[in-house]
Amino acid sequence: MTDEQIKEYFEKLNNNIKEYGYHVTNILESDSPGFCYSTGIYQTYKIPEIFISSLPKGLCSEIIENYVEAFKDGKEISLNExxxxxxDRFPVYLIDVPITNLKEYVLSSIKIYGDKEFKYLQVIYPDIEGIFPNEAGYDYDQDIMGALKK
Known part of the structure; x- marks a missing residue:
């Protein structure tokens, strides 16, 4: 990216945080699974940001939007359930992910938050047979950045 493109990207990111409370960054990879992540949720709603590996852009946005709506008013977030x-397509798990595990992925959040505290959860979803990574027979290319309890 050029300096001008980077400037425009961060202007858009900051405008989305002001207008919607957060921004979703989608990264498409050619040689490995893509991913998406939120920036601004922790700042705006005091709930963890979201990281999702290997799902399409529209589905990532849907899940993040529903997460914010479900938990922005202080409802307790159930982890590992x-x-x-x-x-409505499938159930998911939310797992805690240390920022150190995401430092090469969530670069926009790292830039925006700087030295301020922020947290991330990862959305874990089943394979096409409905089997989760913590179950026998799981078969999908999903990078898991935290610990999914069995």
Missing amino acids: KLNFLT
Whole structure:
């Protein structure tokens, strides 16, 4: 990216945080699974940011939007439990992810937050057979950045 493109990107990111409370960055990879992540949720709503590996852009946006709506008013976030309301396509888990595990992925958040505290959760989803990574027979290319309890 050129300096001008970087400037424009961060202007858009900051405008989205002001207008919607957060921004979603989608990274498409040619030789490995893509990913998306939020920036601004922790600052705006005091709930962890979201990281999602290997799902399409529209589905990532849907899950992040539903997450914000579900938890922005202080509802307790259930970690390592199947949740059926972040998308109607399949249940998901939310797991805690140390920022150190994401430092090469969530560059926009690292730039925006600087030295301020922020947290991330990862959305974990099943393969096409409905099997999760912590279950026998799981078969999908999803990078898991935290610990999914069995």
